[in-house]
Amino acid sequence: MHHQFIEAALRSPFYQKKLNGISLDTWADIPFTEKHELRDADSFSLLGTAVADIASYHETSGTTGKPTSSWYSFRDVENESKLVSESHLALRRGDLLLNRLTFTVAVASFIGLWATQYTKCGHISLAKSDVSTPVRVLDVIKRTQPTVLMEIPFQLEILAGVKQRLGFQTPTSLRALLAAGELVSPSRRKWLQSLWKVPVYNLFGSTETGGLVTSCHQGHFHLDNPTVLFEVVDDDGQPLGFEQRGQLVLSTLRQGMPLLRFATHDIVELKPAEICTCGNSHPVLIHYGRQEDVTRIGGHSWTLYDLQEIVYNLPRIPMAWKFVLNKESVAFLYQPFVECESQSEQDVLSAELSAKLQVPVAVSCTEIVPQASLLQQSNTTKFKYVSEVTDEEFADKAI
Ligand SMILES: [Zn+2]
The missing domain is CATH 3.30.300.30 (ANL, C-terminal domain)
Incomplete structure (x- = not known):
């Protein structure tokens, strides 16, 4: 039994209500938590701790309807940081991470920032925008010589295209890419590595669940995150063993917002650790994408x-x-x-x-x-309170 996950969940009013009257003696009988339940829940009911412990609040994009709230305590932020900094990426002092993810309400970009603060290494925020066009990003790379580039895989490919067109030489300082926000199949990973000539690490997770795992040197998601319980189940909710595709179900010990048997609707498969020779002895999770993307x-x-x-x-x-x-x-x-x-x-x-x-x-x-x-340069438009105009423009504007 996984008592600690049940105990963590029961700290939130949402789970106190959901599990009320349900026997928790048999793990397999514990009902799944569906996404719509989180969406429909009162945001404060999802809290697994006091508001005073909360370091950061996030929400899903809400593209599929109402957004889902997601709370992170100070302890959670530390765990998210370790997930990146203590992975094979081994973020360390002296690193400079250029973070291209958008700092809006989703959590991924913040995990990059938190990891650098935890490690005490440098961070540059250059989220995709009118200001930070690909050309500007390459300029900043040239000026600052970052060691790690954190970016969505699609944008890594676009940036590589611009790099190629401009004949831009990737600085030798760059030692790794940290991809997040999209699926990276083994062949795509190889392709990204050949475009950038550095290893690619992939952060798997979501705003609801938090970061789950960072891939190893060889691109595998080893299930070694002690704060997450990974299950793979079939269409009837029955557990599956190795080499069988099913749905990923997660339980997390996140203090800010614990989850118990959360049905992710991601298609996954477990493989024995032996398929990877990196030395990590934990089983490997293969992520095939979302069910809705089939x-x-x-x-x-x-x-x-x-x-x-x-x-x-x-x-x-x-x-x-x-x-x-x-x-x-x-x-x-x-x-x-x-x-x-x-x-x-x-x-x-x-x-x-x-x-x-x-x-x-x-x-x-x-x-x-x-x-x-x-190839567009930065496009900065700032409101002007006073501007000089021609006679004609003045005649047009002044009534
Ligand atoms: Zn490995």
Whole structure:
């Protein structure tokens, strides 16, 4: 039995109410917590400690409806910091982490900041915005020589594209990428490493659950986080062993907001530690993506992991890509690093994708990210209280 997880959960009014009258003797009988329950709950009822212990409040984006509250105590912040700094990334004094994640209400960017403060190493916040365009980011990289770049994988690919166009040399100071916020399949990880010539570490987690695990040297999520209990269950909620795909269910000891058997709707699989030779003896979790991202193509179900494995094994991997589906028709839109391939090369791409997905795939080279925005300088607009204008402009404005 996992008493400590039950005890942690029962500190929150939400779980006191949810578990009232339910036998907690058998772990498997404890009901799952669904996302909508958290969304519908009063934010304070989710608290597992006094407000005075809270260091940081966050919310999910709310793109799928109402946002979910997420509280982090000072102790939680320390645990989140350790998750990054004590991983194989081994953040240390003297490091300078350039953080490209947006500092809004989601938690991921803050985990990067907290980890640097915990380690007492430097931090640069350069979240994607009109000011910090890719060109500006490369300028700052040149000026500051960071050692770690924290970024969403999609943006790491775009930034690599701009880097290539400008002939920008990555400084030798850069020793690692810390990817967060998107799935990274093994082939995508290899691709990112080849683009940046440094190891890639991946932070897996969400605003609701907090950071769960940082990947090892070899890109594996070893389940060694002592504050999280990972379960994999089938469609009927029954536990699954190694080598079986199912849903990830999490329990956490987070003081600010404990979770008990939280149904993540992420598709995962457990593998024995032996599949990795990094020396970590904890089992490995393979993340295939969210259930809602599973796509039906040609009568088969494809996870985001499956699609990434196809795209990142193409003879020429694009800078940006997406699949567009309409009933039975499938199109693959892509934006190359340099310029569109010839028609014959596009035909090769189409044949390759059609063979893998077992349906005809139309291929189109297009602008997924506007070209103009790629090389745009910083665009700072500040309100002016006094401005000098021409006679005509003055005549227009002054009534
Ligand atoms: Zn490993």
